[in-house]
Amino acid sequence: MSNRVVLREIGLRDGMQLVRTDLPTAHKIEWIEEAVFAGVTEIEVTSFVPAKTFPIFADAAHVAAAAIAMPALTASALAVNLRGAKDAFAAGLKKVGYVVSASEAHSLANVRRTTDEAIGEFKRIVDHRAEIGLTDQISLSCGIATAFGCTLQGDVPRHRVHEIAGKLVELGADEIMVADTVGYANPSQVEDILGECIERFPGVSITGHFHDTRGLGLANVAAAVRVGVRGFDGSLGGLGGCPYAPGATGNVNFEDMAFMLRAMGFETGINLDRLMALRRKIGAWLPEERFTGAILRAGLPSTFPIS
Amino acid sequence: MSNRVVLREIGLRDGMQLVRTDLPTAHKIEWIEEAVFAGVTEIEVTSFVPAKTFPIFADAAHVAAAAIAMPALTASALAVNLRGAKDAFAAGLKKVGYVVSASEAHSLANVRRTTDEAIGEFKRIVDHRAEIGLTDQISLSCGIATAFGCTLQGDVPRHRVHEIAGKLVELGADEIMVADTVGYANPSQVEDILGECIERFPGVSITGHFHDTRGLGLANVAAAVRVGVRGFDGSLGGLGGCPYAPGATGNVNFEDMAFMLRAMGFETGINLDRLMALRRKIGAWLPEERFTGAILRAGLPSTFPIS
Numbered sequence: 001m002s003n004r005v006v007l008r009e010i011g012l013r014d015g016m017q018l019v020r021t022d023l024p025t026a027h028k029i030e031w032i033e034e035a036v037f038a039g040v041t042e043i044e045v046t047s048f049v050p051a052k053t054f055p056i057f058a059d060a061a062h063v064a065a066a067a068i069a070m071p072a073l074t075a076s077a078l079a080v081n082l083r084g085a086k087d088a089f090a091a092g093l094k095k096v097g098y099v100v101s102a103s104e105a106h107s108l109a110n111v112r113r114t115t116d117e118a119i120g121e122f123k124r125i126v127d128h129r130a131e132i133g134l135t136d137q138i139s140l141s142c143g144i145a146t147a148f149g150c151t152l153q154g155d156v157p158r159h160r161v162h163e164i165a166g167k168l169v170e171l172g173a174d175e176i177m178v179a180d181t182v183g184y185a186n187p188s189q190v191e192d193i194l195g196e197c198i199e200r201f202p203g204v205s206i207t208g209h210f211h212d213t214r215g216l217g218l219a220n221v222a223a224a225v226r227v228g229v230r231g232f233d234g235s236l237g238g239l240g241g242c243p244y245a246p247g248a249t250g251n252v253n254f255e256d257m258a259f260m261l262r263a264m265g266f267e268t269g270i271n272l273d274r275l276m277a278l279r280r281k282i283g284a285w286l287p288e289e290r291f292t293g294a295i296l297r298a299g300l301p302s303t304f305p306i307s
Numbered sequence: 308m309s310n311r312v313v314l315r316e317i318g319l320r321d322g323m324q325l326v327r328t329d330l331p332t333a334h335k336i337e338w339i340e341e342a343v344f345a346g347v348t349e350i351e352v353t354s355f356v357p358a359k360t361f362p363i364f365a366d367a368a369h370v371a372a373a374a375i376a377m378p379a380l381t382a383s384a385l386a387v388n389l390r391g392a393k394d395a396f397a398a399g400l401k402k403v404g405y406v407v408s409a410s411e412a413h414s415l416a417n418v419r420r421t422t423d424e425a426i427g428e429f430k431r432i433v434d435h436r437a438e439i440g441l442t443d444q445i446s447l448s449c450g451i452a453t454a455f456g457c458t459l460q461g462d463v464p465r466h467r468v469h470e471i472a473g474k475l476v477e478l479g480a481d482e483i484m485v486a487d488t489v490g491y492a493n494p495s496q497v498e499d500i501l502g503e504c505i506e507r508f509p510g511v512s513i514t515g516h517f518h519d520t521r522g523l524g525l526a527n528v529a530a531a532v533r534v535g536v537r538g539f540d541g542s543l544g545g546l547g548g549c550p551y552a553p554g555a556t557g558n559v560n561f562e563d564m565a566f567m568l569r570a571m572g573f574e575t576g577i578n579l580d581r582l583m584a585l586r587r588k589i590g591a592w593l594p595e596e597r598f599t600g601a602i603l604r605a606g607l608p609s610t611f612p613i614s
Contacts, residue, residue: 294522
């Protein structure tokens with residue numbers, strides 16, 4: 001099994017959904033450039049959503065254009081429906097993400113669709129990719145939100161997650177991103193659910209997306225990498241997360257995750273000193289945000305290999 | 308392998324070393340009583356050290372007397388040398404802890420003894436236990452500090468940890484507590500080092516003591532429990548930790564650890580609602596301290612079994 005992990009930075013998408021301060025397009029592009037300079041190979045750079053509802057993403061096409069000009073980078077964006085996916089394809093992105101929710105209650109509350117209806121929309125995105133002849137050029141990632149439980153519905157049956165993943169793979173998903181949207185996952189559950197995904201869908205990238213709401217984010221990453229997961233989402237400074245979970249902290253902290261996996265002997269390709277220089281810049285750009293993370297404060301162990 | 312884990316609360320010992328506010332003896336005893344009421348079965352209740360240097364522990368014998376009166380509790384105390392161990396035995400404690408450092412540099416800086424000299428002091432403690440005829444009545448725990456690396460020395464060879472553990476077991480240690488004193492450990496290293504301890508010392512309790520300095524505390528606990536470790540140290544609110552590590556956060560947060568292990572399906576015996584009531588009390592008693600922890604802020608998942 002490969003020793004290489006792909007860490008996808010999602011602060012510019014998931015993080016931006018919640019920030020109090022607007023971030024100028026030039027800073028977003030600098031964020032991407034500096035992350036690539038630090039060795040980050042995949043970034044979810046923006047979200048294709050209605051600009052009226054999310055003015056922070058009004059520059060989506062502009063940010064995407066800057067990102068796809070960087071050869072070392074896999075730039076992706078989130079599309080919440082076929083319309084967004086069409087815009088993302090038109091912007092030239094070679095990777096696009098979409099999300100369905102394993103919890104019916106969460107799906108209805110979030111996008112006013114049942115889970116099966118949301119899967120139907122993914123089929124339309126896949127079909128559109130084929131119609132425009134880009135099936136081989138564009139990679140589609142489909143996330144499964146609330147895969148480890150839901151604040152509204154409670155337990156989400158494990159077989160339901162694998163059933164949904166199976167449908168998405170059959171439709172043509174190149175990556176399945178399994179998300180602990182509300183921070184309910186624990187390491188044993190992660191090993192069970194993601195271990196089965198790895199076994200059942202051998203040709204498909206399986207990515208773990210964890211929230212640190214209850215402090216278990218990195219423990220869940222360590223559990224997932226143990227059963228063979230080699231792709232992880234995280235955001236610099238832990239920006240973002242679910243806006244509807246009270247008191248919730250957000251995504252797994254990207255720099256701490258990069259530190260942990262490198263310390264565990266995995267190849268991340270990331271230079272942590274450069275990454276932390278970017279992290280400090282982001283802190284200065286967004287002075288009103290609450291950031292998380294231990295490694296920026298404590299520093300690397302003296303025994304740590306720098307790059 | 309047993310599904311039962313023993314979580315030792317060490318805030319009254321490790322936490323008290325660093326607090327800015329004095330904590331009255333009555334509050335210490337209330338802490339112990341409430342923790343027992345919440346289902347905590349083992350508490351390191353104090354430290355036997357010179358009262359001149361550590362006035363917060365001047366009430367050690369008094370606190371110990373109150374703790375040993377509680378039948379459901381295994382009350383232990385730290386002794387830094389033979390003199391402290393004699394005092395702890397005289398106080399009636401049935402479990403006493405002592406610590407040696409795997410790093411020579413840390414050992415010399417901390418107690419002005421080489422590691423072997425520190426092991427020699429442990430032998431004197433074991434011998435004294437025999438001389439007073441209490442070998443069967445008093446359990447001795449010996450910790451191995453800086454077992455995963457050291458800020459002063461750097462790497463600590465893995466074989467050195469097992470060599471020290473072997474000597475301690477041979478001398479008569481009933482428990483080996485393996486400590487990541489400076490927060491250098493990562494989950495892979497924890498599985499390696501503690502997995503080998505479990506294999507090599509089958510009749511001995513192996514306890515993990517992790518610091519959350521670099522955010523990996525709970526990930527390390529999850530890794531340790533996976534390879535068969537069934538005892539863990541932690542402090543309520545994450546109080547304590549190494550005073551010499553700049554910017555360091557302290558011990559693994561006890562309530563988050565209890566939550567994680569219960570969520571993973573282990574039996575902790577702990578009622579988290581009661582535990583958090585005590586955690587809030589401690590916050591009120593020590594208003595100047597910085598506390599850590601996610602579960603108090605975020606609350607338990609709706610799917611979580613309460614007790």
